[in-house]
Amino acid sequence: MIRKHRHLFLALAIAAIIIAGTIFYNEYQASRYYNRTSANWSLIVPAVTAEDHTIGDMEAPIQVIVYSDFNCGYCRRFFSETLTRLSSAFGDHIVVAYRHLIILGGEDARQKAESTECAYQSGGDEAFWKFKDEMFAAENFQKSIGPSRLRDIAVDSGADRVLYEQCIADGRGKERIERDQMQASIAGLTQTPGIVLKSKYRALIIRGDYPAQIATGIAYLLRMQSEIERSNAQGQHTSMVQ
Template structure:
């Protein structure tokens, strides 16, 4: 009986109508699946990377899920040692280090920047925050220029002031007006003439590219990508824009 009813429903349609109906149904299913995937990405936090930033490194193919900080197997995350060339906030000799690879136009990085500011307010004597560059060109073409600008600010001893300013004013997702960078440089106390000359020269392009390659080599698949390093060198992966409570829990295990 059921088969007869089904047959009668489709029997009234021409082959062309049946074919077109199938296409429409398929498109609707794909759109629904796509919406669910995008909604999941947004709710979890983190920028998905699907290209290789135009570099020669391996192309990231997975998104960094905002899962709880996870201890990494020994030797699975390779990072260069923190040194005097790094941008360090907090006690330079702190026993806990958070190395963050970030993109100035990533909305999740903007959120996580505030989280790490909270961390430093509370644990600045025990934690040092190391910022390394990972502008994702395929998503935020302006971010590499902002990364270069921050390196020029560092040249004048104002990296963190400039970085805080950019994350404060940018609407994210490639929304910052790059022509305003000199204005922001002046607002944080930089010599604007020297800043402009430095930015125009792109003298720190290779340093930014080195950070990008390190982010990829350390297993990064999206921004923000952070690694917490304990007193004995043990590493904990902090994936995506974790809330303060999750980062604090990872810190507390070493205090």
């Protein structure tokens, strides 16, 4: 009987170690990335606003900010596969924002990015996301696309032809791209996709499309936010009682 209990205790102890190790590993995987308090982080990577191209509820507790290049294969995979999995797992707990970081495609990728911004200026976010989908859907998506074809894609996505052409001629699509590039540079993002996970209290950077690590980071931030807010609520309750 003593031996039986000893074996049971050993099995439970091993299980506890495995569970604790898993929790520690997940915490480590999230916290090992570049962390800052949100107060400092907002100076580096601004929070998502109505000016961003977004998918999801702007009031979501976790912001997933994606710095992307239209000639980047892993960016394509993020938006076609990883984002679907994250949306399924976290639902309205996340809002996703697209920002530009042109690294791989050079001038060709820059022209594509400017075209999406000019499509947005007359067609809104719906035109932007349709244009983005068209860019990544093509089998040879890294191939150079001429100005007339980019214009046709923009119009098909919902942009006004005349306003789009004026935007391109005036270079109005460049301002947002340059702003996004500057933010990414200051944050030390040198590859795409550059993923910034941001809550009210903490932010994490993940350099690349690593679905498991992104999901772990989101779960980590959600848990941290819940614990902080619960602690704050308990502190307020204690103060009221005293």
